Amino acid sequence: MSLRILLVEDNADNRDMLGRRLTRRSHQVSFAVDGAEALAQTVAQLPDLVLMDLSLPVIDGWEAIRRLKADPATCAIPIIALTAHAMAGDREKALAAGADDYDTKPVELERLLAKIDALGAKRAAPPDA
Amino acid sequence: MSLSRIRAAWRHSTLARSMTLSFLGVLVVGLTVTSITAYILHRNAQQAALERVSIDMRVAWNVLLQKGKPLTADNGVMKAGDFVLNGNNEVVDTVRDLVGGTATVFMGDTRVTTNVPTADGHRAIGTHLARGPVYDTVFGSKAPYRGIAMILGHRYMTAYDPILDGAGKVIGVLYVGRPASFLDTADTAEWAVIAATLIASLISLALNYLLGRRSLVDQARTLLDSSPLAVMLSTDDGKTLYRNEKAFALFGLQRNASGMPDPDSFYADPAQPQRMMEAFQRTGRLRQVETQYRRADGNTFWALVTWRRMVYDNRPAIVKWIYDISERKAAEAAMAEAQRLAEHANETKSEFLANMSHELRTPLNAIIGYSQILQEDMEDAGQNEALPDLKRIETAGKHLLGLINDILDLSKIEAGRMEVYLEQVDLHRLLDELRSLAQPLAAKRNNQLEFVLPPGELTLKTDYTKLKQSLLNLLSNACKFTQAGQVRLDVTLPPGKAVFRVSDTGIGMTEAQLGKLFRAFSQADASTTREYGGTGLGLAITRKLCQLLGGDVNVTSTPGEGSVFTITLALDVPLPAATAPAPGAQAPLTDATTVLLVDDDPQIHRLIGTMLSREGYRVEHAASGAQAVELARSLRPAVILLDVLMPQVDGWTVLGTLKNDPELADIPVVIVSLLDERPLGLSLGAAEFLTKPVDRTRLVETVRTFAGNTGGRVLVVDDSEDDRGATVRALTASGYDAVSVASGALALAWLEDNPPPAILLLDLVMPDMDGFALLDRIRSVERLRGIKVLVISAKDLTSHEATFLLERGGTVIPKGPQARAALLTALRTLRI
Numbered sequence: 001m002s003l004r005i006l007l008v009e010d011n012a013d014n015r016d017m018l019g020r021r022l023t024r025r026s027h028q029v030s031f032a033v034d035g036a037e038a039l040a041q042t043v044a045q046l047p048d049l050v051l052m053d054l055s056l057p058v059i060d061g062w063e064a065i066r067r068l069k070a071d072p073a074t075c076a077i078p079i080i081a082l083t084a085h086a087m088a089g090d091r092e093k094a095l096a097a098g099a100d101d102y103d104t105k106p107v108e109l110e111r112l113l114a115k116i117d118a119l120g121a122k123r124a125a126p127p128d129a
Numbered sequence: 130m131s132l133s134r135i136r137a138a139w140r141h142s143t144l145a146r147s148m149t150l151s152f153l154g155v156l157v158v159g160l161t162v163t164s165i166t167a168y169i170l171h172r173n174a175q176q177a178a179l180e181r182v183s184i185d186m187r188v189a190w191n192v193l194l195q196k197g198k199p200l201t202a203d204n205g206v207m208k209a210g211d212f213v214l215n216g217n218n219e220v221v222d223t224v225r226d227l228v229g230g231t232a233t234v235f236m237g238d239t240r241v242t243t244n245v246p247t248a249d250g251h252r253a254i255g256t257h258l259a260r261g262p263v264y265d266t267v268f269g270s271k272a273p274y275r276g277i278a279m280i281l282g283h284r285y286m287t288a289y290d291p292i293l294d295g296a297g298k299v300i301g302v303l304y305v306g307r308p309a310s311f312l313d314t315a316d317t318a319e320w321a322v323i324a325a326t327l328i329a330s331l332i333s334l335a336l337n338y339l340l341g342r343r344s345l346v347d348q349a350r351t352l353l354d355s356s357p358l359a360v361m362l363s364t365d366d367g368k369t370l371y372r373n374e375k376a377f378a379l380f381g382l383q384r385n386a387s388g389m390p391d392p393d394s395f396y397a398d399p400a401q402p403q404r405m406m407e408a409f410q411r412t413g414r415l416r417q418v419e420t421q422y423r424r425a426d427g428n429t430f431w432a433l434v435t436w437r438r439m440v441y442d443n444r445p446a447i448v449k450w451i452y453d454i455s456e457r458k459a460a461e462a463a464m465a466e467a468q469r470l471a472e473h474a475n476e477t478k479s480e481f482l483a484n485m486s487h488e489l490r491t492p493l494n495a496i497i498g499y500s501q502i503l504q505e506d507m508e509d510a511g512q513n514e515a516l517p518d519l520k521r522i523e524t525a526g527k528h529l530l531g532l533i534n535d536i537l538d539l540s541k542i543e544a545g546r547m548e549v550y551l552e553q554v555d556l557h558r559l560l561d562e563l564r565s566l567a568q569p570l571a572a573k574r575n576n577q578l579e580f581v582l583p584p585g586e587l588t589l590k591t592d593y594t595k596l597k598q599s600l601l602n603l604l605s606n607a608c609k610f611t612q613a614g615q616v617r618l619d620v621t622l623p624p625g626k627a628v629f630r631v632s633d634t635g636i637g638m639t640e641a642q643l644g645k646l647f648r649a650f651s652q653a654d655a656s657t658t659r660e661y662g663g664t665g666l667g668l669a670i671t672r673k674l675c676q677l678l679g680g681d682v683n684v685t686s687t688p689g690e691g692s693v694f695t696i697t698l699a700l701d702v703p704l705p706a707a708t709a710p711a712p713g714a715q716a717p718l719t720d721a722t723t724v725l726l727v728d729d730d731p732q733i734h735r736l737i738g739t740m741l742s743r744e745g746y747r748v749e750h751a752a753s754g755a756q757a758v759e760l761a762r763s764l765r766p767a768v769i770l771l772d773v774l775m776p777q778v779d780g781w782t783v784l785g786t787l788k789n790d791p792e793l794a795d796i797p798v799v800i801v802s803l804l805d806e807r808p809l810g811l812s813l814g815a816a817e818f819l820t821k822p823v824d825r826t827r828l829v830e831t832v833r834t835f836a837g838n839t840g841g842r843v844l845v846v847d848d849s850e851d852d853r854g855a856t857v858r859a860l861t862a863s864g865y866d867a868v869s870v871a872s873g874a875l876a877l878a879w880l881e882d883n884p885p886p887a888i889l890l891l892d893l894v895m896p897d898m899d900g901f902a903l904l905d906r907i908r909s910v911e912r913l914r915g916i917k918v919l920v921i922s923a924k925d926l927t928s929h930e931a932t933f934l935l936e937r938g939g940t941v942i943p944k945g946p947q948a949r950a951a952l953l954t955a956l957r958t959l960r961i
Contacts (some may be wrong), residue, residue: 014494018498106494107498
């Protein structure tokens with residue numbers, strides 16, 4: 001399944017690596033480098049899924065997720081929060097902010113792909129009654 | 130014999146003292162009797178003389194009027210009828226012969242006939258009646274005079290009658306009298322006795338004072354002067370009445386300094402004397418107040434000061450005891466500084482590690498990531514020769530990353546920044562995830578992985594991530610040190626506990642290896658690092674995580690047979706059965722914090738109502754969404770507990786209405802729902818999200834977080850009456866509702882009869898039940914488990930005791946001058 005994925009990541013290396021690996025798995029990847037750009041790009045592109053780093057400049061990831069989930073135009077787009085290390089409470093905070101799932105960096109590609117596929121499938125499926 | 134020897138003899142001779150005292154007694158009684166007798170005699174003699182002279186006067190009148198009538202005074206001649214009285218002493222001498230006293234006839238105020246003698250023995254004819262009371266009575270009031278009078282320098286008992294002419298004018302005076310020397314002699318003799326007795330008594334008293342009382346004062350002074358405490362006596366307005374040797378030395382004063390300097394000038398803080406005096410006048414005493422003084426040379430020192438009221442020289446005075454604690458203060462300051470430096474250094478270290486870890490991780494991610502990408506690219510291109518090297522780069526990078534992550538964890542735990550997120554953890558879900566993570570590790574060394582857990586639904590309130598991390602660590606170790614064997618995880622739930630037992634059939638460990646197992650950077654053996662890899666931090670972290678979760682991890686092992694690691698966690702309190710509200714529990718407390726409970730289920734109202742009422746909250750009930758908004762507006766509760774699934778108006782709608790009303794938007798809303806829709810709830814503005822069935826501790830904690838404390842009731846348990854009183858006073862002054870009991874047993878009785886207090890202040894050393902036992906009991910009673918416990922201890926705790934207290938949630942405050950401040954700080958922290 002090919003998805004349009006917005007990857008929000010301020011570190012150029014990480015952006016490049018994960019972008020290349022996702023592209024290799026036939027996803028279409030676009031990028032944003034901070035929380036503000038993430039909001040603008042999400043509204044503009046309405047991607048199938050957002051991969052959101054949490055420690056971001058301008059607007060941090062938690063806030064960006066909260067705003068996207070509060071906007072009726074973007075609230076249905078699944079978001080996977082990514083953070084550098086499983087800090088205590090990061091997962092809870094990300095989920096509390098409204099992220100649909102959570103993963104840690106460095107990315108275990110297979111695990112992340114499984115999560116992407118699961119959320120993509122859910123989105124593609126007809127909504128529940 | 131010198132005075133000092135007499136004094137010494139006096140001090141040592143009880144007999145001398147008692148004899149003197151007896152003598153004194155006799156003297157005092159004698160003096161009194163003599164005085165009374167003399168007074169009575171004197172009065173009687175006077176009375177008799179007075180009666181006598183009145184009779185004499187009647188005789189005199191008879192003698193005079195027998196010479197002729199009327200009495201006239203014309204042209205300088207006084208006559209009775211034709212009888213000329215001037216110079217004719219017949220009348221007065223007849224009177225003297227008849228009555229034995231003297232007699233005189235005055236013309237006007239001049240004596241014309243008399244037998245009263247002058248100083249040279251002649252008749253006092255031609256002399257005058259002296260001005261005075263007699264003259265005034267006779268001439269002024271025209272009345273008779275009776276009584277003692279001085280006549281020509283002598284005392285007489287006298288009678289004077291005015292002689293009136295026909296027109297009522299005073300033309301002369303008739304006098305009779307007798308010398309009053311009999312009175313003089315009586316007086317002299319008796320007053321001499323009285324005076325002698327008096328003088329004797331005074332001498333005795335003076336002697337007694339000199340020898341006895343003086344010695345008591347001396348003894349007291351000697352006693353005070355040898356005291357290591359400075360003692361001062363002052364008046365309320367600050368005048369110094371007395372100061373002992375130590376007081377002079379302490380303040381650097383000379384004994385012979387003229388006058389005593391104003392004691393207020395001794396305080397380092399000029400506002401201190403007034404503060405102390407105010408406190409003293411409020412409570413009637415000061416007890417061990419820490420005060421900084423200034424010596425005469427300008428240097429300052431710290432002292433513990435106690436003031437008490439006393440009477441000195443029949444005046445109210447203040448006795449001030451001053452104990453120099455400069456050395457202790459200096460030691461404390463040095464210790465605090467050392468502590469601060471150590472803490473600062475440790476914080477700096479932890480911060481540095483945390484920052485460094487982050488900085489190290491970023492490039493490391495690139496190394497790992499690009500080595501993976503290169504491997505993938507080469508696999509695609511079929512260039513396999515460089516693949517093993519790239520794999521080595523990736524493995525080394527991942528090892529380094531693991532190390533860095535562990536260091537970060539450890540430094541966060543040590544810096545106290547590792548937070549615990551408690552939630553209801555589904556054990557099946559946890560074990561499923563663990564199995565998927567551990568299976569590849571087990572497969573690597575051909576190990577069988579087996580999980581055993583009791584049937585049925587299993588939930589546990591704990592931190593999911595930390596428990597998972599701990600268990601994964603143990604499983605990963607077990608897999609690492611076992612080859613083609615078995616790795617097992619057994620979960621059992623004995624009452625009140627959850628036990629996770631990870632056992633393997635691996636290489637095992639010796640006693641010596643076990644000893645240093647849980648230390649950071651230490652594997653069982655340095656060689657194991659080379660052989661098996663790993664950071665040596667895993668078990669240290671695991672132990673610390675388990676302790677954060679309120680448990681611990683332990684190990685048993687036999688070399689060559691395998692190891693067993695056991696994590697034991699204290700289980701959360703089971704949900705209490707719904708009970709009828711305690712009598713009075715529903716009565717609204719006027720000053721209690723109000724909680725509005727919104728639910729359509731009456732069962733929930735009863736259950737949560739009881740839980741919160743017991744904590745002292747006032748619970749108001751709304752059965753529908755519409756009613757909820759109405760009550761929120763009228764009651765303005767401190768917090769609202771809101772159910773989601775309600776007929777007609779559901780919880781989400783209520784939440785929206787509340788959050789869109791500017792007046793109500795600030796009231797924290799806690800969603801209590803069957804469905805776990807936490808993210809939705811929080812995004813809609815809920816302050817917190819709790820799932821049903823409601824966990825009591827969690828509920829109370831949450832309500833407390835948002836509604837604040839219910840007036841903060843504090844139970845003080847201390848066997849020292851003084852300390853108890855002081856603590857209660859300090860707490861009351863700071864706005865707490867403090868009650869106190871004198872022993873552990875009384876505390877238990879109190880706790881049984883009263884709603885649990887928010888905080889228990891516990892002394893450790895007490896008779897009957899000590900603080901340790903009481904704390905243990907409290908933690909074993911479900912209803913009391915939520916009480917926060919502050920331990921005030923004068924004793925140095927052994928590590929075993931400290932652990933005991935820590936495990937039971939007791940915060941320790943050392944007893945001492947700083948205890949009160951530390952206590953209030955701790956209370957404020959707990960109150961949040």
